[in-house]
Amino acid sequence: MQRKLTFDVAVVGGGAAGVGAAVGAAQTGARTILIDRNPYFGGAATHSSVLTYCGFFTQGEPPEQIVGGVGQNVLNHLARLGMYEGPRRTARTGTVIVLLDPEVTKLALDRCVTEAGVEPLLHAQVIGAETSGGRISAIQCVDHAGMFTIEASAFVDASGEGDLASLSGGEVIFGNAEGHLQSATLMIRIGGVAADAHAHPLQVEQAVLKGKADGIEGLTKELGTIVRMPGGNQDVLAILCDEEVNGLEAGSMTKAELSGRRQAWAYLEAFKRYLPGFESAYLVQTGPQIGIRETRHIVGEYTLTGDDVLQARRQADAIARGGWPVELHPEPGKPNVWHEIKDKSFYDIPLRSLKVKGVGNLWAAGRIIDCDPLAFASARVMGTAFATGQAAGVAAALHGQQGASDYQSVRSELLRQEAIL
Ligand SMILES: Cc1cc2nc3c(=O)[nH]c(=O)nc-3n(C[C@H](O)[C@H](O)[C@H](O)COP(=O)(O)OP(=O)(O)OC[C@H]3O[C@@H](n4cnc5c(N)ncnc54)[C@H](O)[C@@H]3O)c2cc1C
Structure with a gap:
């Protein structure tokens, strides 16, 4: 008989966004599983040696911290392990980063996930979704023992590649409008x-x-x-x-x-x-794996634009802040292109950019949220991914508990969880 697990919230992908989502959902009281195909959490940080968290701070002087909540938990765990040296400016661009060590990051994320009561599931790949009436009822996973099913009331796609959105019939686009990808x-x-x-x-x-x-x-x-x-x-x-x-x-x-x-x-x-x-x-x-900046994006209820980012725009349904400049990697061998956010400040990310169109109980987080190419070049970084992840997890958990999750209740739960809004 096929194995079957049942949770309130299932999060696909355990990078920064997935860790944010799973801990956010668990702190809302949901029984939550966090699934990753890798042998550790961290996504690009631990699996592609992207060893700097960007987006935790604005770029002004002094830098202002704009990501708290689960992201702050991770920084606290890094600090307890003696590896958080605080924000630091890079020599070349003057941008504000947090330096990481891969092994310490793995341990910090293990602790963050398990202390929140999240069920961790590594070495499992999500390969299918059962849907009916525009909702996901279960996802199919595979490991070396074969296929198994995870049922949940609500789901978060934090796969970086939009796997669950695509598998469940949600609207997705590949790269920018022309299919061009950041290198x-x-x-x-x-x-x-x-x-x-x-x-x-x-x-x-x-x-x-x-x-x-x-x-x-x-x-x-x-x-x-x-x-x-x-x-x-x-x-x-x-x-x-x-x-x-x-x-x-x-x-x-x-x-x-x-x-x-x-x-x-x-x-x-x-x-x-x-x-x-x-x-x-x-x-x-x-590596170990080549770092992929971009594949699919979800089509949500609002496309965050480059103008929103560069003008440091505020949004009524803000659930996260972004403060990393627009950083484009146009094509291999070409230098990066940078655009500063107005006053080196921050912009809001609305809950609508996380809601996957066409799938009632699915939210997206991290680098796949609904953005145009310029906004994506800022909002994709890992500090910001912890924040969009936490919001997606809270929205999914509230949806499972109440059958709906309006932005006011998501915001008040995020504030209770000490997110910075
Ligand atoms: C080369 C490079 C340099 C970068 N530099 C920086 C930087 O300095 N600082 C910064 O903050 N950001 C940087 N970024 C951007 C940042 O790393 C990503 O945008 C960020 O990791 C996005 O987080 P995420 O959680 O959405 O996705 P990811 O980190 O990609 O995590 C996705 C996770 O989902 C898992 N997964 C995917 N599909 C499935 C599936 N079907 N089943 C189970 N598991 C699945 C993957 O194994 C992975 O662990 C860089 C990116 C690249 C590629």
Whole structure:
């Protein structure tokens, strides 16, 4: 007989958005399961070495914290583990970030999820949805033992790829209106770098240009960031190996992973030859998975626009704040394009941008919420994903408990949970 589990709320995907959603739902009193195909939570942070939380703070001076609630719980857990060094400005762009260590982040998220009473389920992939009358009644999952079913009253799609929205017949779009995607990047972690080596972006650019002139094959992007890992670790992370990839398709992903690894070894060679302090450098790790910025977005009840973001617009049904500048990665090898939010302030994200059109009991969170391309380039970051996740989880839990979730009750529950609105 097929295995069957029953919960009030089921959250698909355990990245920043999914952790926010599951803890938010559990704190609303819902019996909640958090499902991820990976062996740990964290999504891009732990599985693609995206080791900086952006979006927790505005970019002004001093930076203002704009994400609390579950996001603050995570920062508290990181701090207890001795790994939260507070907000920090990057050398190249002056943006405000929180540096992470991958293993500490895994443990902090395990603690955050289990202390909230969420049922964690790793190594399970969601592959189907049972629907009737425009609602999901259950989702199908697979592990090595076979297929199983999870029933719930309400669901959150925090898969990053809009899997559940798509599987349940919700409206989704791929990339921007023309199907163009922000480029993907394979992170590379490099060890053996001298403690006093400072790889300023301009030095990195010179090293890559020299490498290209000397015929090192596989180098693409010239301007990129190299950051030192926090917590006394001397390894550095290089964010340079861009790829154009359809993150939904295994064939396209395979080509990108292989090509990204070729690039990683080429960059290592260029750094060893031309960057002072990198002479004995070695490759500690790539990925593990190439970082996918964009695939599907949901079609919600409101499309957050670039104008909303850049004008720091407030919304009546605000359930989260975004403060990361618009950061576009137009295509592999091309520099990022930045646009500042008015007064380096923040904008509101409305609950309507999280509600999946056509599926009554499904909310979306994180990088798949309904945004135009400019708004997406800001709202996708992980600090903001904790906040949209918490709101989606609260909305789903209230919907399960009351049969509806209006924005006033979602906002008051979020405020009770110490979210910043
Ligand atoms: C190269 C790169 C650099 C970036 N730099 C930064 C940065 O410095 N700071 C920052 O804050 N943001 C950064 N971002 C953006 C940020 O990482 C993402 O937008 C963010 O992780 C979105 O969070 P999420 O929870 O929506 O999705 P994800 O982090 O992608 O998590 C989705 C989770 O869902 C799981 N999942 C997916 N489908 C299924 C399924 N069917 N069944 C079960 N599990 C499933 C996945 O395994 C994954 O764990 C970067 C992104 C990339 C790619």
